[in-house]
Amino acid sequence: ETGVTQSPTHLIKTRGQQVTLRCSSQSGHNTVSWYQQALGQGPQFIFQYYREEENGRGNFPPRFSGLQFPNYSSELNVNALELDDSALYLCASAGPQDGYEQYFGPGTRLTVT
Amino acid sequence: GEDVEQSLFLSVREGDSSVINCTYTDSSSTYLYWYKQEPGAGLQLLTYIFSNMDMKQDQRLTVLLNKKDKHLSLRIADTQTGDSAIYFCAESITAGNMLTFGGGTRLMVKP
Numbered sequence: 688e689t690g691v692t693q694s695p696t697h698l699i700k701t702r703g704q705q706v707t708l709r710c711s712s713q714s715g716h717n718t719v720s721w722y723q724q725a726l727g728q729g730p731q732f733i734f735q736y737y738r739e740e741e742n743g744r745g746n747f748p749p750r751f752s753g754l755q756f757p758n759y760s761s762e763l764n765v766n767a768l769e770l771d772d773s774a775l776y777l778c779a780s781a782g783p784q785d786g787y788e789q790y791f792g793p794g795t796r797l798t799v800t
Numbered sequence: 801g802e803d804v805e806q807s808l809f810l811s812v813r814e815g816d817s818s819v820i821n822c823t824y825t826d827s828s829s830t831y832l833y834w835y836k837q838e839p840g841a842g843l844q845l846l847t848y849i850f851s852n853m854d855m856k857q858d859q860r861l862t863v864l865l866n867k868k869d870k871h872l873s874l875r876i877a878d879t880q881t882g883d884s885a886i887y888f889c890a891e892s893i894t895a896g897n898m899l900t901f902g903g904g905t906r907l908m909v910k911p
């Protein structure tokens with residue numbers, strides 16, 4: 688089991704609402720990445736933060752935004768939720784002591800109705 | 801853009817070897833990974849290989865890389881029922897950067 692934790696485990700939102708998902712990185716990891724995994728598919732890269740700065744972004748609209756805090760924990764915010772945003776959201780942390788291998792948290796299951 | 805392809809499903813009997821295959825298109829891929837996902841869970845890193853290697857063995861797992869054909873495989877020896885899961889291959893250009901995943905191969909192990 689990795690030291691990456693995510694909250695909440697599950698949540699249900701309605702279309703048009705906003706949501707914030709949280710991720711606590713493994714100790715010593717300064718990089719966090721977020722992925723969206725739709726049902727039956729592989730994870731898709733949303734963005735990455737390194738030392739509180741965005742360090743790469745996938746093909747997601749601006750209503751997907753993020754933050755990384757000085758303790759390297761992170762948030763993913765999604766505005767104006769759409770039905771297609773229903774997915775498992777995974778965060779992964781990485782750090783120099785582990786050769787920047789990405790360790791994944793258990794995910795947050797978001798359902799948009 | 802980059803693309804990673806995997807077959808959808810593999811069924812084997814307990815004790816047999818399993819071979820899960822993956823192809824990728826990005827010749828810049830430097831790191832190639834295998835992750836395991838059990839139902840309702842996140843991704844567990846199983847093993848990885850650098851693009852300058854042909855093979856890597858780690859206990860029951862053997863990774864083979866054919867860089868010319870951009871083909872990666874994961875062999876699981878003595879497959880157990882606990883190995884039943886979805887297996888994802890993934891690639892990245894640099895360590896810690898964006899991972900591009902395949903669609904996953906569901907491995908079913910029959911007793």
